Amino acid sequence: MLVLGIESSCDETAAAVVEDGRKVLSSQVFSQIETHKVFGGVVPEIAAREHLKVIQPMVQAALDEASCTLEDIDAIAVTQGPGLVGALLVGITYAKGLALGTGKPLIPVNHVHAHIHGALLGLDAPLESLFPGLALVVSGGHTNIYYMANPTDFELLAQTIDDACGESFDKVAKLFGLGYPGGPRIEALAKQGNPNHFQMPRMVEEKKRLLFSYSGLKTHMVNLRHRNKGVFTDEETADLCAAFQEEALGQLVRKLESALALKPASSILVAGGVAANQRFRAMVDEAINVPVYFPHLRYCSDNAAMIAALGYHQFNTQTHPQSVFSDYDWDAF
Numbered sequence: 445m446l447v448l449g450i451e452s453s454c455d456e457t458a459a460a461v462v463e464d465g466r467k468v469l470s471s472q473v474f475s476q477i478e479t480h481k482v483f484g485g486v487v488p489e490i491a492a493r494e495h496l497k498v499i500q501p502m503v504q505a506a507l508d509e510a511s512c513t514l515e516d517i518d519a520i521a522v523t524q525g526p527g528l529v530g531a532l533l534v535g536i537t538y539a540k541g542l543a544l545g546t547g548k549p550l551i552p553v554n555h556v557h558a559h560i561h562g563a564l565l566g567l568d569a570p571l572e573s574l575f576p577g578l579a580l581v582v583s584g585g586h587t588n589i590y591y592m593a594n595p596t597d598f599e600l601l602a603q604t605i606d607d608a609c610g611e612s613f614d615k616v617a618k619l620f621g622l623g624y625p626g627g628p629r630i631e632a633l634a635k636q637g638n639p640n641h642f643q644m645p646r647m648v649e650e651k652k653r654l655l656f657s658y659s660g661l662k663t664h665m666v667n668l669r670h671r672n673k674g675v676f677t678d679e680e681t682a683d684l685c686a687a688f689q690e691e692a693l694g695q696l697v698r699k700l701e702s703a704l705a706l707k708p709a710s711s712i713l714v715a716g717g718v719a720a721n722q723r724f725r726a727m728v729d730e731a732i733n734v735p736v737y738f739p740h741l742r743y744c745s746d747n748a749a750m751i752a753a754l755g756y757h758q759f760n761t762q763t764h765p766q767s768v769f770s771d772y773d774w775d776a777f
């Protein structure tokens with residue numbers, strides 16, 4: 445089954461064709477990052493207008509790359525939310541028009557859940573060996589652990605009570621003038637640093653409640669910086685990055701261990717920008733004793749292949765897919 449995926453939730457316009465939820469035949473991503481850079485962040489109104497300009501060429505490029513036409517497509521999956529509402533509406537309205545015009549089923553997809561399917565793209569392991577599983581979404585906006593009884597069931601087990609993990613990397617990087625996005629900058633500097641030179645605070649672990657917190661760690665970095673009036677040698681900055689990174693990532697690993705103790709699982713799927721961190725991958729390899737799957741680097745950030753992948757599973761778990769997915773009476777969230 446071929447699913448065309450369409451993604452426009454933030455500043456990437458993406459389209460992809462995926463076969464049977466795993467095999468990526470094409471994945472086209474147009475990033476607006478250069479347009480928004482001068483503003484220091486994504487401007488929602490500009491993002492929506494930019495999506496409008498490129499959505500049609502991106503869908504065509506995805507079809508061309510997959511050497512197919514719209515006739516070959518079995519269903520269309522589109523990001524319903526969460527995201528910037530104006531940006532989402534461009535993808536949704538386009539996908540609704542395409543579905544209506546071609547008579548193909550239309551599948552609305554949750555963007556955060558879809559990120560998890562990024563870890564399955566191109567993976568050969570049979571589904572039965574992966575589920576029930578745990579999933580960790582760790583990005584600039586989310587630090588969530590889900591229990592997944594099957595590919596379309598997402599039971600939220602843990603989330604952050606303050607900052608998201610990636611957000612804390614970005615804020616700390618900004619504080620030390622390291623640039624944006626903070627994650628890759630901190631990771632690069634941490635490689636040259638000693639993680640034991642500066643001591644980091646550890647959040648009080650509550651036995652029964654699974655939750656994340658990054659504001660204490662961030663505040664500690666703010667205080668360290670103020671104490672030194674912002675003056676650090678390159679060596680000290682590297683040591684600070686290493687210590688911060690070790691604690692920020694260590695929390696993810698400990699919570700995954702707690703979640704596994706609570707809900708035995710066959711695998712862990714990891715998604716989101718922080719999943720690109722090589723130190724995190726090494727820590728997980730060392731501590732976790734079930735198979736852990738990370739997305740290929742190109743599927744860590746926003747893309748439409750993950751949308752098509754989750755759309756495929758949603759379509760196949762419905763008893764009467766044709767009637768369910770010919771409904772257009774839904775909106776962005």
Ligand code: KG4
Nearest residue numbers: 583584585610625626627628716717718721
């Ligand atoms: O999933 P993503 O591309 O976008 C959303 O947040 O939706 O994640 C971006 C986040 C940023 O906070 C960025 O600093 C973080 O992921 N990130 C990293 C690394 N690469 C990106 N954090 C730690 N280490 C990295 N190598």
Ligand code: ZN
Nearest residue numbers: 555559745746
């Ligand atoms: Zn995303």
